[in-house]
Amino acid sequence: MTGAGPPLQGSNVKIARVETVPIRQELDRPFGSAQGWTTARQYLIVRVVADDGTVGYGECWGPIAGNQQVVEQIIAPMLEGEDPCATGRLWQRVAFKLRWAYHSFSPYSALSGVDLALWDLRGKLAGEPVHRLLGGACHERVSAYATGHYFRQVDRLDEQIAIVLDEAQANLGKGFRRLKLKIGLRLLGWGADADVALIRAVRERLGDDVPIMVDANCAYDVPTALRVGRACEDLGIGWFEEPLPPADLDGYAELSRKLDVPIAGGESWALLARFAEVFQRRAVSVAQPDVCSAGGITETKRIADLAAALNIRCIPHVWGTPIAIAASLQVAATLPQEVLLEYDQSDNPIRERLATEPFRLDSDGAVAVPQRPGLGIDLDEDELERFRWDPR
Incomplete structure (x- = not known):
């Protein structure tokens, strides 16, 4: 247990x-x-x-x-x-x-x-609440960062940059104090230079006081990731997430040795044994297990505890419904280190309507850990039925 x-x-x-x-x-x-x-x-x-x-x-x-x-x-x-x-x-x-x-x-x-x-x-x-069953809370609130800033179907890089700048400004206006950008613009036919241009444009617009992280979704090989990572160092990026395919642990370890920007990853890995191998190789500085794929609350708590013992930050990956958000908050509340909540701001009617009381930021850009029994949220069963879909 x-x-x-x-x-x-x-x-x-x-x-x-x-x-x-x-x-x-x-x-x-x-x-x-x-x-x-x-x-x-x-x-x-x-x-x-x-x-x-x-x-x-x-x-x-x-x-x-x-x-x-x-x-x-x-x-x-x-x-x-x-x-x-x-x-x-x-x-x-x-x-x-x-x-x-x-x-x-x-x-x-x-x-x-x-x-x-x-x-x-x-x-x-x-x-x-689940956090009490896990041993008790270290945090009553968890600071959130806005994930979003995805790619749109545009023809020119300046159009994409303009869209991201507007969205980043809007997320700060919602009360977020930290942002995470998507890079890996090869999807639109552009290379790593375009990714660096995007990061630089956001940094210049927002200034040096706003923490910015970047997520490449496994877009690069090691040489390209080193080049982008060095630009991230110069631009004061908080972490460089999933620069490589998840199987390339040797590559992750090489990036961690050669770059000063923290390397993050974990949404593509499952179970304690895999994360233990990652930690043994010092392949990441920020571990990001997802409660909906890493093995649930049971295994994510074990992963997080091992990370804490090895002085590796654990900031769960979150990209789902209010269930995923609530479960991640319950685990995050128990962690002794400084924690953050990934709060997806991309289009998602399910995230906004499935819970009877959607999560909200407070004036400090944080989200309160639910204190009611279980995960601490109630689902709207009518909305659940409206979203029901037959995949077969």
């Missing part, structure tokens, strides 16, 4: 069923990164229902159909009739089963979504 917490109530409650709800919303205007164009926001929501009617909610990262099949056909039969408060034991059972069934291609995003729902359910049964 991860962490210690107050005595649990409801230990006689059992899991009645596990349900999945695929949701999707087409976007009015596509946006892009180095990995391609996003034309819709879509997620697999997991519901774990206890026999007393209490419901826990989770979210899976990645392809809906594959995650749905794994949850419904493999994980759900393993959980029915089990104690929902036994999150650690159930995580180990399911992870072992997935390793046996899928070997090195295990779909840990499916496990992650179920794990989130179990922690939400466990917290509701205990009458406590």
